[in-house]
Amino acid sequence: MKKFEPQEEKIPKRPSRLVEGVDFYYENGLMVLTAHFLRERGYCCENGCRHCPYRAVEDDE
Template identity: 40%
Template sequence: MLQENIDYYINEDGNFVFTREYHLKRGYCCKNKCLHCPWNYGREEQSDKQAENK
């Protein structure tokens, strides 16, 4: 059973957003570029210079 604010939350638009914890429980990446993907699928890796500038 999914638990609100642990496995998901509902954003301002009324959409369900799965959390990092949910993705880790599921155990695999669905390759949909999820907002909280613990595997960072589809996100650019930061170079050392970009990380220093932040």
């Protein structure tokens, strides 16, 4: 089983409204989530997000 751990320390939770330029930006008409937003979300969705701050770590249990 894989365990996901953040590469950087956790940032305190903020209100749920997304802020352009902080939480996301547009590229070629698509919304790209930033590492800042993904870190705040608190987990990896395993969709291969471009700025994902999480990495798969093999669980030795």
